[in-house]
Amino acid sequence: MGKFWSLLFLLVPILGVACxxxxxxxxxxxxxxxxxxxxxxxxxxxxxxxxxxxxxxxxEVALFWFMWRYDGKGQYRTAKFMHGxxxxxxxxxIIPSAVLLFIAIYQMNAWADSKIRNPAxxxxxxxxxxxxxxxxxxxxxxxxxxxxxxxGLQAKGKLGGDDDIFVVNDLxxxxxxxxxxxxKSSDVLHSFFLPNMRVKQDAVPGMKIPVWFRATEVGTxxxxxxxLCGWGHYKMKGxxxxxxxxxxxxWLEEKYRDQTATQDTQPVGQGDSE
Amino acid sequence: MKNNVxxxxxxxxxxxxxxxxxxxxxxxxCGGSDAPQFQLNMVAIADAQxxxxxxxxxxxxxxxxxxxxxxxxxxxxxxxxxKLVRVAAGPVRSDQFGRETxxxxxxxxxxxxxxxxxxxxxxxxxxxxxxxxxxxxxxFKSTERAAKPTEYDLERIVREGVPGTAMPSFxxxxxxQIKALVEYVKYLSMRGQTEIDVINAISAxxxxxxxxxxxxxxVDEILVPLAESWTTASEKIVxxxxxxxxxxSEEKLASIAKGRELFYGTAANCVKCHGPSALGDGQTNDYxxxxxxxxxxxxxxxxxxxxxxxxxxxxxxxxxxxxxxxAFAHEVLTNDALPPKNAIPRNLRQGVYRGGRxxxxxxxxxxxxxxxxxxxxxxxxxxGAQGTLKPEEIWNLVDYVMSLPYEPASRPxxxxxxxxxxxxxx
Numbered sequence: 001m002g003k004f005w006s007l008l009f010l011l012v013p014i015l016g017v018a019c020x021x022x023x024x025x026x027x028x029x030x031x032x033x034x035x036x037x038x039x040x041x042x043x044x045x046x047x048x049x050x051x052x053x054x055x056x057x058x059x060e061v062a063l064f065w066f067m068w069r070y071d072g073k074g075q076y077r078t079a080k081f082m083h084g085x086x087x088x089x090x091x092x093x094i095i096p097s098a099v100l101l102f103i104a105i106y107q108m109n110a111w112a113d114s115k116i117r118n119p120a121x122x123x124x125x126x127x128x129x130x131x132x133x134x135x136x137x138x139x140x141x142x143x144x145x146x147x148x149x150x151x152g153l154q155a156k157g158k159l160g161g162d163d164d165i166f167v168v169n170d171l172x173x174x175x176x177x178x179x180x181x182x183x184k185s186s187d188v189l190h191s192f193f194l195p196n197m198r199v200k201q202d203a204v205p206g207m208k209i210p211v212w213f214r215a216t217e218v219g220t221x222x223x224x225x226x227x228l229c230g231w232g233h234y235k236m237k238g239x240x241x242x243x244x245x246x247x248x249x250x251w252l253e254e255k256y257r258d259q260t261a262t263q264d265t266q267p268v269g270q271g272d273s274e
Numbered sequence: 275m276k277n278n279v280x281x282x283x284x285x286x287x288x289x290x291x292x293x294x295x296x297x298x299x300x301x302x303x304c305g306g307s308d309a310p311q312f313q314l315n316m317v318a319i320a321d322a323q324x325x326x327x328x329x330x331x332x333x334x335x336x337x338x339x340x341x342x343x344x345x346x347x348x349x350x351x352x353x354x355x356x357k358l359v360r361v362a363a364g365p366v367r368s369d370q371f372g373r374e375t376x377x378x379x380x381x382x383x384x385x386x387x388x389x390x391x392x393x394x395x396x397x398x399x400x401x402x403x404x405x406x407x408x409x410x411x412x413x414f415k416s417t418e419r420a421a422k423p424t425e426y427d428l429e430r431i432v433r434e435g436v437p438g439t440a441m442p443s444f445x446x447x448x449x450x451q452i453k454a455l456v457e458y459v460k461y462l463s464m465r466g467q468t469e470i471d472v473i474n475a476i477s478a479x480x481x482x483x484x485x486x487x488x489x490x491x492x493v494d495e496i497l498v499p500l501a502e503s504w505t506t507a508s509e510k511i512v513x514x515x516x517x518x519x520x521x522x523s524e525e526k527l528a529s530i531a532k533g534r535e536l537f538y539g540t541a542a543n544c545v546k547c548h549g550p551s552a553l554g555d556g557q558t559n560d561y562x563x564x565x566x567x568x569x570x571x572x573x574x575x576x577x578x579x580x581x582x583x584x585x586x587x588x589x590x591x592x593x594x595x596x597x598x599x600x601a602f603a604h605e606v607l608t609n610d611a612l613p614p615k616n617a618i619p620r621n622l623r624q625g626v627y628r629g630g631r632x633x634x635x636x637x638x639x640x641x642x643x644x645x646x647x648x649x650x651x652x653x654x655x656x657x658g659a660q661g662t663l664k665p666e667e668i669w670n671l672v673d674y675v676m677s678l679p680y681e682p683a684s685r686p687x688x689x690x691x692x693x694x695x696x697x698x699x700x
Contacts, residue, residue: 142442143440143442144442145435145442145443147437154522161680162521162676162677162679162680163521166631168434168435168443168445169443169445169446170445170446231384231396232396232442235381235442236442237446238446239446258632259631259632260521260632260633261632261633261634262514262632262633262634262637263513263514263634264416264632264634266416266424266426266508266511267426
């Protein structure tokens with residue numbers, strides 16, 4: 001019974017590591033990555049995960065060992081008071097600082113690629129004009145939906161014309177192309193999150209924030225809001241469909257035709273549900 | 275040694291007790307609530323001064339005709355599909371195959387309310403308020419002003435949402451779920467309208483008369499015409515016969531110019547409410563059909579109270595009765611209705627179109643007007659009749675209105691402003 005508590009606390013590192021070990025079997029690990037830059041994000045994630053895992057296990061085992069070794073039962077030595085160890089404090093300040101500094105430098109490129117080197121700003125990333133690459137579309141987050149606005153078919157990528165195409169929640173994008181979107185919010189903070197593209201960006205009222213990525217696989221994935229935005233946050237779900245350029249153009253044209261309809265055909269047999 | 279064991283046992287029992295306490299609190303928070311009930315339309319009841327005994331009778335009649343939120347029921351004469359209604363009704367659940375029920379409570383109830391009265395818990399926070407289905411009036415639809423919407427109209431609203439309001443899009447729900455929700459909205463709307471009809475029947479009763487709850491009255495006189503208004507909605511679709519001009523053509527520019535004339539002209543008189551700059555800043559003190567009865571009732575109560583105060587020689591018995599009536603109506607207005615808001619005309623320069631942005635949608639808004647709000651229709655009231663404007667003139671207005679978001683608000687020329695200030699009548 002005397003060693004009960006130390007063994008109980010030994011369960012923390014064991015179960016903690018076990019959770020991570022079995023998670024992929026239960027499919028609660030990272031979602032599939034279908035973007036070009038996603039591997040960089042995943043690499044950083046794994047790097048930090050391993051780093052913290054090693055520190056976590058060492059710390060927990062040390063804690064266990066001290067509890068086991070210096071269990072109060074059967075120990076009749078008086079405890080010795082120690083004011084502190086200056087050199088030890090320096091060591092445990094410098095090592096984490098060095099690790100943090102390393103991570104800060106090591107991740108710079110990944111951060112710059114996904115948040116700073118805006119493809120609309122030209123090849124040097126600074127001196128280009130917005131005309132170098134018009135946005136694929138504008139996304140306006142709203143309680144509780146994603147309103148999408150594509151440039152019109154005649155507008156050659158320019159948003160704001162009278163033939164803009166308006167869609168809600170159903171994002172379509174071409175595969176293997178640089179996608180640039182302008183993210184806005186019309187009410188509160190939201191966060192545009194494409195788990196499978198490793199893209200997450202807060203939408204801030206009053207700001208137009210560029211977001212860019214390149215999807216590498218055809219398919220359908222989720223859009224979710226990753227910032228608690230009100231009571232309907234849970235219903236702020238969208239769908240992103242990555243498709244070939246031809247399919248995308250066809251879809252866009254269909255949306256345009258639908259939006260410019262001057263007559264509509266309603267399905268017949270209304271009201272005869274019996 | 276023994277002491278130690280006791281100490282550890284005490285620590286552990288403390289832990290166990292606090293866990294138990296947490297679980298108890300959590301469980302108490304979950305269970306124990308009663309099954310949701312449909313609420314009576316207290317505003318209509320207070321308006322018609324239905325006595326308490328007959329309120330119970332009204333509730334019984336409605337339950338016999340429509341069931342309860344958990345156990346909905348429909349009569350064959352309602353032409354509602356009970357299977358679809360059941361998918362949308364009841365508590366939020368899914369069976370072992372993942373089939374979901376309780377869709378209305380999951381997606382809609384917190385704004386539109388269990389009864390469909392537009393008074394769910396979150397309704398108060400919204401501007402505009404969520405739709406109250408019980409009057410059977412729907413704003414954004416393809417049919418003539420007073421007609422019911424088609425199922426396709428309701429489906430479009432559920433799918434697309436209503437931009438500019440708090441109604442979000444449910445585009446990603448499976449088709450069958452959307453169908454079920456549309457059927458349930460129809461169910462709630464028919465139930466609410468039946469309630470109003472029965473309240474009217476009660477208020478038309480004489481002193482000692484009893485409400486006739488026979489089939490001949492409830493079904494043949496009330497339900498059948500109501501169901502027919504829904505099943506015949508698709509015969510009343512406003513379908514423009516002539517498409518508008520091609521974009522970017524000379525013809526289109528001419529049409530926009532003509533639309534502008536009409537906008538400021540006296541026949542359509544859009545400028546009266548939408549304002550000389552089309553910013554929705556014309557007449558803004560009107561109310562919609564859901565709010566007007568509340569405002570009128572509040573005014574009536576005020577007048578009644580005033581006349582009571584001014585006439586001291588009213589017998590005490592009558593005075594007490596009247597005061598009780600006023601107190602009851604006041605309570606209803608506070609507890610069973612949201613604070614009134616004005617119906618604000620649309621700002622046409624934002625490019626946000628609540629009922630859809632297709633030209634055909636705008637045509638229908640202008641031609642049929644918007645049911646339940648001051649926006650009048652300028653098209654023919656019935657097919658083949660003569661409207662205020664001809665179809666091509668309505669198209670001109672559509673073109674002008676749809677060009678407004680792309681024109682700077684400062685552009686209305688001075689002469690337009692002047693002409694408007696000379697001709698304005700209100």
